[in-house]
Amino acid sequence: MKGWGAVSDFDGTITLRDVGDHLLLHYGFADKRTIEESYSLKVRVEDFMKRAFAGAALSERVIADFVRERVKARRGFREFILFCEANGVPFEIASGGVDLYADPFFAKHGVSVKSFFGRAKVVEGGIKIDYPFLRRTDLSSFKASRVARMKRLGLKVVFFGDGPNDFKAASLADKAYATGRLLRLCRERGVPASPLTDFTRAAAYIKRHS
Numbered sequence: 234m235k236g237w238g239a240v241s242d243f244d245g246t247i248t249l250r251d252v253g254d255h256l257l258l259h260y261g262f263a264d265k266r267t268i269e270e271s272y273s274l275k276v277r278v279e280d281f282m283k284r285a286f287a288g289a290a291l292s293e294r295v296i297a298d299f300v301r302e303r304v305k306a307r308r309g310f311r312e313f314i315l316f317c318e319a320n321g322v323p324f325e326i327a328s329g330g331v332d333l334y335a336d337p338f339f340a341k342h343g344v345s346v347k348s349f350f351g352r353a354k355v356v357e358g359g360i361k362i363d364y365p366f367l368r369r370t371d372l373s374s375f376k377a378s379r380v381a382r383m384k385r386l387g388l389k390v391v392f393f394g395d396g397p398n399d400f401k402a403a404s405l406a407d408k409a410y411a412t413g414r415l416l417r418l419c420r421e422r423g424v425p426a427s428p429l430t431d432f433t434r435a436a437a438y439i440k441r442h443s
């Protein structure tokens with residue numbers, strides 16, 4: 234399977250629901266309208282996350298339990314990770330989400346993956362988020378830059394995403410799997426993308442095109 238690399242979004246892509254949104258809604262730290270507005274192309278996801286979680290008084294324990302009990306992985310995710318490992322396909326996650334919920338998720342599924350997440354710290358009255366990898370760029374460009382980097386290494390790249398901030402990366406990839414708002418955006422703008430249902434299809438696609 235040499236010749237391919239994979240980059241993926243996390244929230245709503247690897248997980249079936251956006252974990253950040255789900256947490257904020259579940260514990261009443263945001264309402265549906267605020268969440269909906271955060272998906273405007275004009276809003277930076279990283280700014281929204283910092284703002285929304287600043288007032289979310291949640292402990293690490295509450296978040297970890299929430300992930301274990303409520304967060305579901307998209308079908309074929311673990312198998313896809315193992316497929317990539319076995320076949321030398323570099324796989325990485327570029328996310329506007331945070332380590333506080335990503336770490337328990339990966340622990341639950343028994344996988345470790347190269348990834349970029351915001352660093353979240355529980356502070357008085359809320360959660361402080363920092364994005365060390367976004368000091369000189371925004372999330373959408375960063376995701377695209379990870380795809381571009383693999384391409385420079387001579388790889389063909391498959392990308393997975395669900396949000397407007399995944400659009401640049403999806404446009405650059407050799408093969409994009411999209412769901413939700415990203416799939417609609419790709420269709421509106423004529424960017425080829427296959428519907429992301431489960432990860433098994435992507436493994437089959439890579440095998441066929443290697």
Ligand SMILES: [Mg+2]
Pocket residue numbers: 242243244245246251394395396
């Ligand atoms: Mg997402």
